Amino acid sequence: MHEMGIAISIVKIVEESIPESMRDRNVEAVVVEIGRLSTVVPESLRFCFSVTARDSVCKGAELDIIEIPLTLSCRSCSHGWDADEPAFFCPSCDGIDIQINTGRELAVRTIRVADEA
Ligand SMILES: [Zn+2]
Known part of the structure; x- marks a missing residue:
């Protein structure tokens, strides 16, 4: 399983x-950013995290998932748009110089630790 x-x-x-x-x-909470292109299922990742965290410093920690949409832009005409999957042509000028702006993220952004031991 990918999420595990x-x-x-x-x-x-x-x-x-x-x-x-x-x-x-x-550790009270861990905030992660998951881009659309990473094809992670949030529910599945939450479950896998709770299992994996049991024997670690993350025991009982909440997993906050920020889903980042896929956004693309065209280098030729600067047109920008949201997409469900990567595109190879610009819908505005048919150009092929497409840039992925967001959607590839897979990162731990914040770790919140309890104030006292
Ligand atoms: Zn374009």
Whole structure:
């Protein structure tokens, strides 16, 4: 399962990001950005995260998923648009110099740790 691998990576990133002195505190929430092109199913990722987090610093942490839409733009005529999947032609000028602006994201954006141990 695609989401399981991602959940494992998220937990690993969180573990590596927390300073030694804060390791005994609870991670309350992890905010991740998931672009449309990553084809992640949020519900599935939440489930995989809760399973993976059990034996880690992320135990009991909430996973906040920010879904980033796919947005494209044309380098020839500067037309910009939202899409469900990557496009190879500009709908405005038929140009082929298409740039993906957002939608590829797959990143841990914020880690919230409890104030006290
Ligand atoms: Zn164009």
